[in-house]
Amino acid sequence: MATDTEEPTLTVDELAARAGVTVRTVRFYSTRGLLPPPAIGPRRVGHYGPGHLSRLALIEELQHQGMTLAAIERYLEQLPEDLSAHDLAVHRALVASWVPDSAEEASHSDLERRAGRPLSEEDIDRLSAMGVLERAGGADDPDGYRLDPGLLRLGVQLLDVPIAHETILAARTVLLEHTRSAAHELTRLFRDEVWNPYRERESDPEQVAAMKSLSAHMQPMVVQALVTAFQRSLKEELRAAFATE
Numbered sequence: 001m002a003t004d005t006e007e008p009t010l011t012v013d014e015l016a017a018r019a020g021v022t023v024r025t026v027r028f029y030s031t032r033g034l035l036p037p038p039a040i041g042p043r044r045v046g047h048y049g050p051g052h053l054s055r056l057a058l059i060e061e062l063q064h065q066g067m068t069l070a071a072i073e074r075y076l077e078q079l080p081e082d083l084s085a086h087d088l089a090v091h092r093a094l095v096a097s098w099v100p101d102s103a104e105e106a107s108h109s110d111l112e113r114r115a116g117r118p119l120s121e122e123d124i125d126r127l128s129a130m131g132v133l134e135r136a137g138g139a140d141d142p143d144g145y146r147l148d149p150g151l152l153r154l155g156v157q158l159l160d161v162p163i164a165h166e167t168i169l170a171a172r173t174v175l176l177e178h179t180r181s182a183a184h185e186l187t188r189l190f191r192d193e194v195w196n197p198y199r200e201r202e203s204d205p206e207q208v209a210a211m212k213s214l215s216a217h218m219q220p221m222v223v224q225a226l227v228t229a230f231q232r233s234l235k236e237e238l239r240a241a242f243a244t245e
Helices: 012-019 023-031 050-064 069-077 085-096 108-115 121-129 149-158 165-200 205-241
Strands: 104-106 133-135 145-147
Touching: 012 023, 012 050, 012 108, 023 050, 050 069, 050 085, 050 149, 104 108, 108 145, 108 149, 121 133, 121 149, 121 165, 145 149, 165 205
Parallel strands: none
Antiparallel strands: 104 145, 133 145
16 A cells, blocks of 8 residues: 555656656656656666655646646645645645546556556455446446546555455445535535525625635635544544553
């Protein structure tokens, strides 16, 4: 399983394949300073690691937001230099949280190329249980899949974690139930305390401008708050659960 301390071992061709971009794109981003330089190994061959993959995924999401390369450069310059691959992945998830859902079509060979490893039927079942992909193949393409490229990297890392398939399904059910409940209550609160009062005063230009600003920022702010609250709660629960061991 890849970790932030994993040594950079990917060649530029492997990095491009895992990220779903071309080698030319990787080199272009490097010359623009969007990617940190690779570690130089024997024979002056550059090697890349998880941080480069996470940064490429973040750049892709920012492009989906419609940002120009110049704007992306300014955006990345504001990030702390010591962000780990995991931190970048979380940051990318927050950026993607207000982008419309988009799934990519992939064959089994494409999927393995993006994953950077062979995938067995058991692996496919586990990735499906995690919501990373779903089988989409028909009679003409029995090995076709629809996958979430943002979740693929994390899902592949979790394949090496010794968790039973049933446990993954149970965990996903718990998360879906509680996040749906939180989303329902937050939506009700927004509707009753913000939206309805606004509609009563929508003739006020200042109110219209304030509502547009709130609408543009509400979802990422809520997602950030939920992620932060969940991380803190999980740490407290794990600390309490395993304190005696």
